[in-house]
Amino acid sequence: MTPGLTAAGAGMRIRGGIAAVLAAVDPVLWVVTAGHGGRRGGLVATFVSEASIVPEAPRVAVGLACQHHTRDLVEASGAFALHLLGEDLLDWVWRFGLASGREVEKLAGLETRTAATGAPILAGALGWLDCRVEARVDAGDRTIYLAAVEAGALEEGGDPLTVKRMLALAPPERSREMEGLLARDIEVDRKAIRAWRACRP
Numbered sequence: 001m002t003p004g005l006t007a008a009g010a011g012m013r014i015r016g017g018i019a020a021v022l023a024a025v026d027p028v029l030w031v032v033t034a035g036h037g038g039r040r041g042g043l044v045a046t047f048v049s050e051a052s053i054v055p056e057a058p059r060v061a062v063g064l065a066c067q068h069h070t071r072d073l074v075e076a077s078g079a080f081a082l083h084l085l086g087e088d089l090l091d092w093v094w095r096f097g098l099a100s101g102r103e104v105e106k107l108a109g110l111e112t113r114t115a116a117t118g119a120p121i122l123a124g125a126l127g128w129l130d131c132r133v134e135a136r137v138d139a140g141d142r143t144i145y146l147a148a149v150e151a152g153a154l155e156e157g158g159d160p161l162t163v164k165r166m167l168a169l170a171p172p173e174r175s176r177e178m179e180g181l182l183a184r185d186i187e188v189d190r191k192a193i194r195a196w197r198a199c200r201p
């Protein structure tokens with residue numbers, strides 16, 4: 001330990017270092033949609049990653065927090081669709097990322113079609129992927145889904161919206177709303193990770 005630095009100070013320095021590394025990355029924003037038994041929903045996610053290099057076996061890994069409505073729909077249907085947003089769809093971040101599908105019908109008024117897996121595809125997205133769940137890992141705060149990508153198309157030109165660009169474009173009231181929801185989700189996730197770790201052998 002650095003001379004003169006307390007254990008608490010050392011812990012803060014380590015956490016600061018970790019946060020700085022993670023903040024150096026600018027994740028792409030996705031909208032994940034799913035549907036089951038006449039219910040449909042969607043959320044904004046950054047926990048989305050390509051998970052295969054095999055051209056004939058494309059896969060993605062997606063992490064969805066257990067408290068979210070969309071995660072319930074993915075559990076029930078075994079499928080979801082991923083959408084890339086252009087800057088013109090900034091409003092979708094507020095529509096899908098700030099409310100719960102338990103309280104509002106998030107797809108109301110949007111043009112959609114149903115993909116082969118049953119997941120709703122949103123018209124106007126930069127691109128979309130239709131995904132069928134092949135495996136799931138319970139990580140405590142979220143479920144991590146490994147899914148086969150069965151179809152997809154890049155519909156529009158332009159750059160996908162990223163977190164840094166979204167934050168630069170967000171009106172102050174939306175930034176405040178996101179900060180409040182993030183703080184709430186951190187509390188829920190913290191408890192879930194602790195409980196999950198406590199149950200591990």
Ligand SMILES: Cc1cc2nc3c(=O)[nH]c(=O)nc-3n(C[C@H](O)[C@H](O)[C@H](O)COP(=O)(O)O)c2cc1C
Nearest residue numbers: 043044045046047064065068069070097099100101
């Ligand atoms: C920038 C941003 C990134 C997010 N990333 C994720 C994510 O990767 N996984 C997740 O489960 N929720 C993520 N969320 C939170 C959900 O989008 C949000 O809580 C949503 O309202 C949940 O909706 P639902 O309950 O209708 O499913 C993110 C939210 C924002 C604003």
